[in-house]
Structures are given as C-alpha cells and as structure tokens.
Amino acid sequence: MSTYSKELEVAELAVQRAAILTKKVFHEKAKGTVSKDDASPVTIGDFGAQALIIAAIKKNFPEDEVVGEEEASTLRENTKLRDEIWALVKGTKLSDDAAEKVIGGPIESVDDMLTAIDAGNSAGGSKGRIWALDPIDGTKGFLRGGQYAVCLALMVDGDVKVGVLGCPNLPVDDSATLTAESGKDQTDTEGNGVLFSAVLGQGATSRPLTDGAVANSKPIAMKPVKDIKEAIFCESVEAGHSSHGDQAAIASKLGITKPSVRMDSQAKYGSVARGAGDIYLRLPTSKTYQEKIWDHAAGDLIVREAGGQVTDTLGRRLDFGKGRTLAENKGVIAAPAAIHDYVLDVVKEVLSSK
Numbered sequence: 001m002s003t004y005s006k007e008l009e010v011a012e013l014a015v016q017r018a019a020i021l022t023k024k025v026f027h028e029k030a031k032g033t034v035s036k037d038d039a040s041p042v043t044i045g046d047f048g049a050q051a052l053i054i055a056a057i058k059k060n061f062p063e064d065e066v067v068g069e070e071e072a073s074t075l076r077e078n079t080k081l082r083d084e085i086w087a088l089v090k091g092t093k094l095s096d097d098a099a100e101k102v103i104g105g106p107i108e109s110v111d112d113m114l115t116a117i118d119a120g121n122s123a124g125g126s127k128g129r130i131w132a133l134d135p136i137d138g139t140k141g142f143l144r145g146g147q148y149a150v151c152l153a154l155m156v157d158g159d160v161k162v163g164v165l166g167c168p169n170l171p172v173d174d175s176a177t178l179t180a181e182s183g184k185d186q187t188d189t190e191g192n193g194v195l196f197s198a199v200l201g202q203g204a205t206s207r208p209l210t211d212g213a214v215a216n217s218k219p220i221a222m223k224p225v226k227d228i229k230e231a232i233f234c235e236s237v238e239a240g241h242s243s244h245g246d247q248a249a250i251a252s253k254l255g256i257t258k259p260s261v262r263m264d265s266q267a268k269y270g271s272v273a274r275g276a277g278d279i280y281l282r283l284p285t286s287k288t289y290q291e292k293i294w295d296h297a298a299g300d301l302i303v304r305e306a307g308g309q310v311t312d313t314l315g316r317r318l319d320f321g322k323g324r325t326l327a328e329n330k331g332v333i334a335a336p337a338a339i340h341d342y343v344l345d346v347v348k349e350v351l352s353s354k
C-alpha cells in the first residue's frame, strides 16, 4: 500500500457520506440556520457533516486530533436543533455497506454525535497528526444554491499530506471551463458533484462524488497559461472575504480581459487545479483577519499536486502549523507554477501602490 492510502480512503468516504447529508439538507426547506458569534451562518448541515466526518476519523485513527470549524455548545442548549441534526445524522449512510463499514458505520447516540462535533477542538500546531475539517465551506454559497465544499485534510507535523474536497455543485467534467454561471445557483443541475483528492508527492485526482466505494479517479493538472490576458481568475462571491477592488486592479495589471468568476468555497482551488480556471486570488480585506486552516488546507495541497503554486501575498508558503489559523500569512495566491512568480510580483506592486 502506498503511503497514506488508508487515510485517503477514509477521508474520501467520510466526505462522500457527509455530502449525502448536506445535499439532503439543501433540499429541505428549513435549513436550520443559526448565527455564530461572528455573525456568520451555520446550518444543520454544517453540524451534521462535522459529526459524521469526525466519527469516521475517530473510528479509524482514534489518536488523531481534529481542527474542525464547528462546536456543539449551541446544540447542548438548543435541543430542538440538536434533535433535528440527530435525525439527519442517524439516517445518513453510504449505500455500499462495505464502504460504510470502513468509516465505522452509524453514530450510536445523540451524545456520541455531540462528542464527535466537539472533538474538532484541537488547537492545531506543528506536531503530530491533525486533521483540518470544514464540514461546509462556503455556507453562504450553500444557502444560495451556489458552490460549497466539504473539506478535509490531514497534516502531519504541520505539513499537509492528504487533502479531499467534495464539491456537490461543480461539474464532474474536468474540462468544463468556468463561466460566470459556475458560481451562481446550481440547484438540480445535471452532471454535478465532484470529489478532488491529493496525497503529497502522489499527484491530484478527481472523480464523481457518487455514493459508492468504487469510482474511477483521474489525474488532474493545472492548465498551462500561454497568454495571461486570456486567463480565468476566480475570487470569493463575498466582498467581505477578499478584496474585489484589489483583485480587479491586479487582474487589470496582468492584462486579464475576462471578468472574474465569483464563486464560494474551496471549489475555487479545485477548479484551478483541474484547469477549469487559472488563478485564484484572495486579497485581505482587513489587517487583523487571520485565515482559518480549514478554509485552505485541502485546496492548497490539491493545487500544488496539480502543478500549481500557492503562497500568500508576500510569497510565503501557507503555514498550517501555527494553530487554528494561518497566523503567519496574509491572503492567498494560487496559480500555475510557471506564472506564479509573475502574478506575485504584480500583487506586490498593486498592494504597495495603495
């Protein structure tokens, strides 16, 4: 068996199972949204997916720690919400029994569910085996019927070794170039649902996000950019998450003529990794915000394994060993390795001229 093959298998199946739950939640009218302290939304899908994924990790790798975005304190007070989530979690399994067994089968009780959610409380750091989990990345996109991603990565001593992104609303087809529609409402679009994976040193792949154990993985690679003016760049939908103004100035300096493709979540990393887009820019909107490791760990590895380079706006590699946040980084630039330095130079130029 190659290195991390068990971890990859567990991560892929756990993400597949969680995506069954998030899709179910999306199709139910009441998505059970509550506001967190930072006013960002969290849904019953976020909690349920976190529970299912952490349970799968803990069954297979009981000693591993998890840095997960959500925590269960709200649910311990709000028993109505808790019970809604439990009903969903209890009823979600992979249809392939052997695959379901690999990830440990069902969670046994409400208490076990809450324990699983709270097991995402690792402080992170640069020692040992730590998973970074974003059960629904792009919650706002998820609520709009747009892009979102179920994101899971394994770090060992602060270095990302395995990354998996489940993107229920991206096309399976790797050659489907991004358009302005890609980030918009994708509800019930046929042919959507893709799973991106990477293991350090072993390349990146994609395959359908189906509910089964066996599916063909295909290698993915970034597209060589022959003429940067033709490049497709993507950015967040939310102007509060990255500076649309700075990004437009950078694109214009690069000579990029096409409008940006705005989409939520790490679907941006997956899209550039498979050459459906070319560049992902995430310029800070504030001096104080620290990016969360679960928003980047899987995507960073998938892009690098597909032939890309990912750095912050100062050209530093993203450092996942600093705790729950990317405390030592500012912003993100993901681009094919061959043009990354050039893009970075332009980013620096634009930022220094402000």
Ligand SMILES: Nc1ncnc2c1ncn2[C@@H]1O[C@H](COP(=O)(O)O)[C@@H](OP(=O)(O)O)[C@H]1O
Pocket: 040, 069, 134, 136, 137, 138, 139, 140, 141, 235, 236, 237, 238, 240, 241, 242, 263, 264, 265, 266, 285, 286, 289, 291, 292, 295
């Ligand atoms: N001021 C800010 N700057 C950058 N990212 C932010 C932010 N406030 C929230 N976020 C993060 O942006 C993520 C979504 O990214 P994007 O805009 O690319 O879809 C959110 O993930 P969740 O949706 O998992 O909470 C959240 O963690």
Ligand SMILES: [Mg+2]
Pocket: 040, 041, 042, 069, 139
């Ligand atoms: Mg969130």
Ligand SMILES: [Mg+2]
Pocket: 134, 136, 137, 138, 294, 295
């Ligand atoms: Mg997120």
Ligand SMILES: [Mg+2]
Pocket: 046, 069, 134, 135, 136, 137, 138, 139
């Ligand atoms: Mg999230």
